[in-house]
Amino acid sequence: MKEQKQTNLPQKPSRLPLLWGLLFGIIFGFLLQKGGATKFDVIVGQLLLKDFTVLKIMLSAVITGMIGIYFMKTLGWIKLSPKPGSAGMSIVGGLIFGVGFAVLGYCPGTIAGAVGNGYLDALIGGVAGILIGAHLFAVIYPKVKDKILKKGYFGTITLPQLLKVNDWVVVIPVVALLIFILIRLEAAGF
Amino acid sequence: MNWLTETRWSPYIAGIGIGVLSWLTFLISKKPIGCSTAFARTSGMIERLFRGKKVEQKIYYQEVKPEVDWEWMLVLGIVIGSFVSAKLSGDFHWLWVPTQWSQIFGSEPVTRIIVAVFGGICLGFGSRWSGGCTSGHGISGTLQLAVSSWISAIFFFIGGIATAFLLYNVIG
Numbered sequence: 001m002k003e004q005k006q007t008n009l010p011q012k013p014s015r016l017p018l019l020w021g022l023l024f025g026i027i028f029g030f031l032l033q034k035g036g037a038t039k040f041d042v043i044v045g046q047l048l049l050k051d052f053t054v055l056k057i058m059l060s061a062v063i064t065g066m067i068g069i070y071f072m073k074t075l076g077w078i079k080l081s082p083k084p085g086s087a088g089m090s091i092v093g094g095l096i097f098g099v100g101f102a103v104l105g106y107c108p109g110t111i112a113g114a115v116g117n118g119y120l121d122a123l124i125g126g127v128a129g130i131l132i133g134a135h136l137f138a139v140i141y142p143k144v145k146d147k148i149l150k151k152g153y154f155g156t157i158t159l160p161q162l163l164k165v166n167d168w169v170v171v172i173p174v175v176a177l178l179i180f181i182l183i184r185l186e187a188a189g190f
Numbered sequence: 191m192n193w194l195t196e197t198r199w200s201p202y203i204a205g206i207g208i209g210v211l212s213w214l215t216f217l218i219s220k221k222p223i224g225c226s227t228a229f230a231r232t233s234g235m236i237e238r239l240f241r242g243k244k245v246e247q248k249i250y251y252q253e254v255k256p257e258v259d260w261e262w263m264l265v266l267g268i269v270i271g272s273f274v275s276a277k278l279s280g281d282f283h284w285l286w287v288p289t290q291w292s293q294i295f296g297s298e299p300v301t302r303i304i305v306a307v308f309g310g311i312c313l314g315f316g317s318r319w320s321g322g323c324t325s326g327h328g329i330s331g332t333l334q335l336a337v338s339s340w341i342s343a344i345f346f347f348i349g350g351i352a353t354a355f356l357l358y359n360v361i362g
Binding site: 017018019020021022023024025026027028029030031032033034035036037038039040041044045047048049053056057058059060061062063064065066068069072077078079080081082083084085086087089090091092093094095096097098099100101102103104105106107108109110111112113114115116117118119120121122124125126127128129130131132133134135136137138141142144145149154156157158159160162167170171174182 | 206
């Protein structure tokens, strides 16, 4: 019986990947809230260079993540999926994002956490704004696609590929540098 | 289980937890953590409610399909996870205007909402322009040592720090 049921639904895609996404999101949201990153005051405090909570969370996530991801890549367990970029995309888009980051006081991930934390400026104002902004980008996309977004295009390259060296020749010094930055921040009393 | 009801954890514990979570998303879901594409897909889904299937013909929505995917569920999960964490520690509060905002610009919700919409527009537009956000570029991309993500993340903070200083130290 069971087998027959399964063959009756051959086209139906598995829901399992979506459930994993939900589970990982719940853990991510839990950690963001416990870390304080769902709060406007913490994020704006970071951008005003008064409260370094956001940088501490990000750098310790990057250090931990980088070691594990490159370890699993070396073992052949996973493939990287770096995003493509260009000077036009990363610099111009980065600066526009930065303006929004400071004015809104949340980013697209932490705003979801802020909504869960009960912050209504995030739910009513911020989420609506992000959706409008994404819509506006979809509207202008055909006009900028082959122009400014292609200026200085470098694609999905990673630093080890750019420098043409073994991954670990970059991973180890970058991890050391990021740990050094965190130690200096703590030593400076932040 | 006291740690579950604590209001704040060390940022290093939260960060290391997110780092380990990124191992699992790569290993199990074969995807890096990211958030902003989910907003673009939602925007497409909302537009489709009003304009129908022809929205899917738009060049952008051919590349970023307006549908619920893994990342969309991740963002939904963030809302739930943050809610559970905040409830467990008694840190859940309905709040219209953040403290630091009201100290400088007053506690009028309407002003805050209007500015939040404007900030959100820049954030939504900029994240799609650069192809990611503080999670997708700032954490997942930089930990993969992607050149695009290091440049984007640095410019997120250059733009953010400059704007915050202008807003809170010059205007405010």
